[in-house]
Amino acid sequence: MPGTDDMKIKIRLNVNGFPYETEVEPRRTLLELLREDFELTGTKEGCGLGECGTCTVLLDGRPIKSCITLAVQANGREVTTIEGLEKPDGTLHPIQQAFIDHGAIQCGFCTPGMVLTAKALLDENPRPTEIEVRRAIAGNLCRCTGYQKIVEAILATAEKEGGAG
């Protein structure tokens, strides 16, 4: 029967720097936890099967598909969602600003996942080549932009920020 409580597991995790403590059924996905329980609706669902990348969030800095990651897998770990990128004073992350400046956003549905994948790439490889950028975002589908301006935005961010840490 759906909704039985006796199977819930206690988990503790950090989301965007904030500590959360909650109980979840073992089968609850990280996506459901973020969107439904924590009301962080910035992360979107495109397919529910881990095939489109729309639901990408960072788990300890690495991009993962939250729709096929269990909430319990995030226990004791650090989750970064799109909401966690801007500073408390509203200053945007350089990648976000670049997406805006380069016209890399159209319908916006792939954008949160795309931005986080880009962040993970630049955190690991501050000066990627174009092919490295394209490979990194190959798991994030976009039907609107043709990817051109997204790639330009990421490369521009690398150009501006690369090597600066």
Add this chain to the structure above:
Amino acid sequence: MGENEVWKLESIGCSPVRLDAREKVTGRAIYVVDLKLRGMLYARVLRSPLPHGRIVRLDVKKARTLAGVAAVVTGEDFPFSFGATIQDQHFLAIEKVRFVGDPVAAVAAVDLDTAEEALSLIKLELEPLPALLDPVEAMGPRAILIHEGLSQYALAPGIFPIRGTNICNHFKLRKGDVEKGFRESEVVLEDTYTTQMVQHAHLEPHASIAQVDRCGKITVWSNTQTPHFNRKALATALRLPLQKVRVVGAPVGGGFGGKSYLKAEPVCVALALKTGGRPVRLVYTREEEFGSAPVRHPARIRCKTGMKSNGTWIAQEMEIIFDTGAYADIGPRVCRNAGFSAAGPYQIPNVRVDSYCVYTNKPVGGAFRGFGIPQVTWAVESHIDRMAEKLGMDPVELRLRNAVEEGSLSATGQVLHSVGLKETICQAAERIGWGQNEKPLRGKGIACMHKSTVTPSSSAAYVKLNEDASATLMVSAVEMGQGVSTALAQIVAEELGIPVEKISVLFPDTDVTPYDMATVSSRSIFFAGNAVRRAAADARQQLLEIAADILEADLRDLEITSGKVFVRGVPEKALAIAEIPLGEAFYVGTRGRGKGRPVLGRGVFDIRDATALDPETGQGRNPSAFWMYATQAAEVEVDPRSGRVRVLRIASAHDVGKPINPRLIEGQIQGALAMGIGTTLLEQMELEEGKVMNPSFTDYRVPSSLDVPEMIPILVEEPHRQGPYGAKGLGEPALAPTAAAIANAVYAASGVRIKELPITPEKILEGLKKRRGNEKEGK
């Protein structure tokens, strides 16, 4: 605002940052799927597992009594029908199911798990009927009827079904005398081309929330492209007055036509009417998107072309069969519009087109970027290249020889205006390096297109000036990523002399934002843009009247620039808009009178001289308010061992009339090119017995960042006298010529001519094998 602050005027032709960029990039934009209403229930739909069948038994009793289930509906509870052109679709199936995915019953429950469990408790028994999966077979005189009641259905104007058949529209175009034309031709070629079934695959699925209030008013939050149409269609179907239905929009995560007309709303509303006021949310799963949501009409196009040996086009005959699936949806109009445009943007004295829209027991063919034009362009532009080869002429040369120009007569007898086609051909050819030496296994191909816009249609807008000199634009154009909100705001900015950032654009809400036909057919800049321009100009006029009163100047001597109203030639006599009393009357001086009042600009735009098309000849002087033209040139490389086609570059030249926001336009071209790569080389919905076998992104390959070539957008301006600042439209064109441009390039590179989309490595290898075989036999 300080006196010395400089107001940056972003106007037409500039590319200001889009207004919704920040909220989208921070995850703050609220899509329909992000809305949570108190007491909200979640819906799941039981869909037919068979392509054609009679409902023998549908028992929902157990589902109804499951704990947590608030409502279960079936077709019997809901004998209402709707349809974008033919009223042939029920909210839920009644008596028959007509495709795999046809909704049969629906459940609203406290959560999705409960809803799914309820679905499993529903007993559905179907008596299978023979399924028609081939439109040619379905057209046959002895084919079983998919819609026995076709002759009783209500029809939109200009739709001509053939009684007693599965043909729900037959469009005819007869210009001149094609038989005579073929006799006069020196070279004649006839062949058939086909296009496959593809999916819009927007990343945001169809989503709808419906709630009925205590007075029986239904509110629907929907990611639809057609809010006013949906309101009317629901009200008509349910026999309610329009005021009892309200459709509210939100940012749409991609549409491409797939979110046009009623989609998820009917089932959602049906449930909401049974839950005692609790809202019901229905979101399609990705699997439902592939099969239960609309698809692009697969088409079969027979093309017969006759030319003189110097390349003058004498005659064109085409027969097009559009496979519209189980329900007509907007298919009949696709059939008609593609029908009258089918022969392409060329001056041809003798044209005969028969365009058929045929029911089959397959997913529903709906609006898909290009509206039938990608299909006919695939055929015509491949065919022209083959004619060029027969004539020994350069394909660019042959197109230029016959291309329409300002003042040319179209196939329906329209005198064409704003025709930048030749310029697009020259520019695309130049940018791809046409005629320059090719490396082996590489080739270049070119293809042109033209497209009409739905005519007549209309739009209206309000511009509300706020007391701080900001403005609110109220218009029902739907923002689905193309940037229409920003472009329309730029028009307001241009007319009112205030910065774009000071303009907010409301989401469509049929209770608030005035009528707009729909966000389809690349029509929004032209129609909504004109309405917005008139509304902003009206607001400007009202503002100047107040300013004239305050400045004690003649209205005709006033100008607005950079947020200030000036007396021309007297810059010191200026007033910031924010200082003009806009909502309040105040006294001036001790014996003063009231000055100032609210400013609300109003604008309406429609087409007064549109003409219908003659049912027998398809002739009409004004079936399209404007025409869009584009040419694409592709360079490809073919690997003869694997058959893989690598597209190296595509130049895409577009006559846009006048660019409102060049960067948004580039984005549209690039996005459409990527979609073109997909629909040409990678995408195909594979069906077996009417069931989609690849309903996921793993097996249906939408292009990724690694699949797109270098894209070269080129803008050509051939202003339209009725367009706002000369602008026309752009959303659809870039998708149409891509397939033929690539196919022509593949032919140039490998000698293999593909006539059936998609172009796959298997087909290339097959073609290469045949060529080698032919060469061996000395053919």
